[in-house]
Amino acid sequence: MLTAQDDLIGHQLPTTYDHVGTSDPAWMERLWYTGHPKNGEIIFDIGLGYHPNRNVMDAFAGVTVGNIQTNFRVSRRLRPNPLDTEVGPLKIEVLEGLKRHRLTLAPNDSGLSFDIEFLGTMNAHEEEPHFRRRQGRVTENMMRGQQLGVYQGWLEVDGERFEITPDDWLGQRDHSWGVRAEMRSDESHPPVTFYPPFLYAWTTVQFADHGLHVFFKERAPGDFIYLSGEAVGPLGQRPDPKLRMTGVSHDITWADDPHGQRVESATFDVTLADGCTRQMHLRTLPARYYLKGGLYGGLNGWFHGDDKGKLHTEHDRWDLSDPAIRTLVRTICDHVIEVRIDDEVGYGIMEYGVGKGYARYPQVQQHPAI
Template sequence: MLIDFDDYPIHQTAAPLAQCGGGNPNHYDRFWFNGFREDLIFGIAFCVYPNRRIVDGAFSIVQSGRQRSVFASGRLHPDPTNTRVGPIRIEIVEPMRTNRVIIDAPEHGLVADLTYTASTDVIEEPRQLSYVGARLFMDATRATQWGSWSGSVEVDGRRVDLGDGIYATKDRSWGARSTAGWGDGAPDAPPEVLFLWAPIHFEHDCFHYLVFENPDGTTWAHDARIVSKGPGSGRPLPLARVEHRIDWATGTRRARAATLLTHSADGSVDELTLEPLATFQMKGLGYGHPIWGHGKWHDELAVGSENYELDDLPPLAPENLHVQQLVRATWRGQQGLGVLEQVMLGPYRRYGFNSYLDGAR
């Protein structure tokens, strides 16, 4: 099948653009956004799996300690530029600068008309390549950007006023990433990893930190840099390295507080402190969700929702381990706001985790 974009000289294989260039069933292409201010945080996910012929998406919002989500999944449209599934639609108004997101699910208590506008240029994170045993677990490219949201959100008919706009992070990623039920072969050992991601807004700059570590603390992916706000504001300033020091909340695998030691190329070291304000469960966007997990076939179109009090969730249940915490940041005399994403699977000796799912003591 040919699509309009086949008229552009952008092909990477002999196949038309609507045809996936490889046969990996875990090939995916995802939009992901969050939006936040000190009293709320929301997230948006939209993903296509061309070799599974599936598209899915979700919108989730946390306010006053309660999280509400709507999920949609269906058959992928033959034209991959059709970025809609059920009540969830993503529009590319200006590539790498402006997106519009529509959520039209009043029967599930969620309606939104949001416009994302970039505040920075986009950055390409280091390629994420990981194996479980001899099997490819993840091979992905991710592009990150900071911005702001304008528009409106309604929760159970009550309008959430975004005022003059709230902070946003955008993540576009593609490649291959294993999901639940990702293979029918012999079982592998479960993945063991510490993943941290901290995109932070300050007044004039944004801070980016990403790390994947093995249980022994060795790093297999890392990125740390300062990104100036404003289009065409110059190349990001890389940091030499960042060390994490996390005070884990007792009985959980999430931070009670965190400090990042940022090492600059000139040898100077600064402390970036993170104070958690709220928790956003990533299962609200399908990550690790036992029903609405990514890339699962439900029907030609299936839509569902859920809501829960965050304090009622068992923190060590596998589907509740992956979180983003809304955090207040202090660094170099500046105050900022952002998120600290955390996934801790398996033992990690440095922090005293000894089994796959034990909590902090």
């Protein structure tokens, strides 16, 4: 169907913008944002998924303050408004590409609402292509771009209002699209995705005038199945291919946590294409947002892209000090970090997990990695 976007230059197919070049139901497009103050005591996550071959758009927003994580989830039928990035009370607007985005959540039963603007400060990082086949079938063929920035606006949860100022609130966003590998960790609704031994870490950090993206997955130490990263400069500065990441090694210290995998600190030695190595000393700060709240891996039988009807909303509040909640939310989270490289201090987030059978870090492998 014709939409306003069809008046713009840039068509890649002899059809309208609401169609993609494959009928694979796994094709999706996702917008994602996270932000936090430098003290790492609060974190918010916001995301939106576009599923054109399933006729669904879903979205989530959540915030962790102390030990309490508040989640809001919403889904709608995609058509007849396929390209409107608005799902119920949650809306994402690209005001200026690669520079300014506006994120709003109108008052609703979850007790969470906000009006926040993302302001890009660093050049975006274009990840290396993601491509996988399994038994001859393409299970992943997607690309992703990431960008560091700051936030301004306000956020309110349970009647408490937080003013968000760009001198204190940093963040990161990404935009991905293509065929995305299925991730199912909701044990109440099998099948559950099987993972061979692995370690993965996705890390972004922002300093005063530059940033660093580090993303790797490996089957064994040094045996990479995916590697992408880059040292980025301020917005508008010409990217330098010599600053792409070519290798990384790690030494991770895990917290003594009986309820799940939790990184306490880590050292990453990152090698760039120019031959230089940057040693990152990471320590985790208090706030984590567990991505189960946004349906990553599925929750209570609801998975990304599921048709929940014309409009459907859910919300919940989790006490992260409750062992039963920690069992539910598993490991995958956005964890605020402080990073030191030489005399510079920066802030960002880290996602991580180590699977059973990986050759290091056996002390946490009794807990699920995803």
